[in-house]
Amino acid sequence: MSASAQESQYKNVVVIGAGVIGLTTALKIQEKGGYKVTVVAETLPSDPKTVRYTSLWAGAHHVSHAEGDPKQQKIDQDTFKVMWELSAPGGEAEQCFMRLPQEEYYVDHRDTQLNWMPDFKEIPKESLKEGTHWGVQFTTFTIDTPRYVNYLLSRFIARGGTVVRGSVQHLQQIAEGGPNAFSFNLAGRTVVDAIVVCAGIGARSLGGVEDKDVYPLRGQVVLIRAPWIKFGRTISNNTTGLWTYVIPRRSGDVILGGTKLEDDWYPVARPETTTDILERVFALCPELVSPEIRAQRAPTVDDIRPLIIEEGCGFRPGRRGGIRLETEWIEGKKGKIPVVHNYGHGGQGFQSSWGSANIAFELLEKALAEQK
Template identity: 35%
Template sequence: MVKKTRVNIVGAGVIGLTTGLVLQRNGYQVNIIAEHWPGDLNVNYTSPWAGAYIKPDPKLDEKWRKLEEVSYKTLWALSYMDDTSVIRIPGFDMYSKDLQINGEPWLKGIYHKFQVIPKDKLPKGVEYGISYTTVSMDVPKYLRWLLNQFTNAGGTKKKAHLNHLNDAFEPDVDIVVNCTGISARTFGGVEDDKVFSTRGQLVAVWAPHVKTAKALHEDDTLTYIIPREDGEVILGGTSDVNEYDGTPDPKTAELILNRCVKLCPELHQGKGLSSLQIIRHTVGLRPSRKDGIRLETEIRKNSAGKDVIVCHNYGHHSHGYARSWGSAMEVLDLIEAAVKNRQRNVAKL
């Protein structure tokens, strides 16, 4: 039997779990090492707090388009499977400023039923709008599904707190993948000062009659409504740069509720704001990064002087779920290119 190449992944958020699953399914023997796992609720464990749906970005930089396309198509396929919690929902995005974009052909080729809404059909104060069909996820259930798929495929896991990337350089490990998210700013051996927190506050309400995602972009404010599989609806939100406080603010929650009801009056079915059944208030720290996602490989030495391929995959800001599968596939491509390059170098010796 051919020995599989061993990979250690640091981090078990949506990026670490998805990357682990992709590598495990593609012939690697993967072990995920993390302090926090699905089911844990820690403000520095970002993934459980996300709204988690894919919202088209007409202004998206071309270098990130492949990541979103791969993720959207994969999650769309998962929406037909049981137990994933991924569902298909109609979506409407509105902007208070005219983006002066004529339909974005690349989005029309990806998103189901994508179209630019004619200006005469837009509400007062809205200058640009799009409609489409997308996917949303029940985050706790989806993270558990990813973990179960990973372990069922033969992947292993270890609950541990690492202080330094070198702690993952075990003697028989050939590849280490860094999926530390917001912790990449302080994690030993990485210490990326381009990483920062963007605090987001959400309100979860019980509104099973709401089936459509809506978003309204107004200057620096984004209001959004995300239905989930079980009848929960996520209301947001905020975007507080370099804020690390994990405690929900009551005044902010009130502002979110008022903005969301204005955007989607059917939330309270004409019974008033006080009739909303609030399930919980949450805060998450988005793992933002100047220059965007870090997706690259490098070679480092372990304690015995052996070359180890290190691949970085972090800095997804609010797009972790929307680009998770795409970035995981990019990691696979980067690793395979690095392995081939190492083999060529060895052959030259």
């Protein structure tokens, strides 16, 4: 069989975006078989950290915020199942995860949607943190985000996927020329059978999409070195919008946060916000101070500062109306082609990644069946 005949057996799919959603969706499609998937993205996981690539900044633990939305809860549960297997001792991605006990405290609401988590139970009232009126604990995992997205990328390539660096300005560029339009090493124009948009915050300005319901949820974090922390702890306050969390990684690094500021585009860490984060996490978790210091004297928030590795921020891709998972059609090189949208995950990208990829794949298969 000739190379061209072999190629014709595959559906050519282009995924726009190489964040956790783009890579997971591309991998889901590629591993199904019968597809030749190309990811086109301006920034890749192996690049230096930048505010334009949010996935590297995420603290990332699996704690669902579905809060009564059955569709979102299924998405989160489907993702948990996949990641729980990946995080298993001896699993292929074990080093990307850290299984641990998690404590969740609530200032102004009760989240009863977490009772499906392993080892779930309520925290006794006498053990609640000051200012909170309810709490739960369970077993979950945290994700070393830089390591994990690079794992996804390498697994995608190993399964036959292709990655092209390019800044897509309009869907028409892909519809007409395919990934070849962004690579001098590829000759001619590729017939594209479908496009999957996983552009995150970029969906706001991407031509052919331009979704004005997309907005930034600016998250500032502090990364410290504290390998003695083997648990996760969070306080949620819906009234103020403050979200205080301690998320350790297997590496011994710990992500401290955070903020959730709508329509805030400031691209670097604010010193006053770092101070606020440190004060909040110290009140929540004084164990962040090294055991040696705590054994000698009463710790203070200033004892955390020498542990800081870096400060930074990312723009979580919020969307009014929630995740966009739907199909539309545009003109391609040889007729109409489907565009499957999978973006707008806000601060839930990692914990929604596999579940939303499942839905995007179902939409893709349905659209291609209609295309015949």
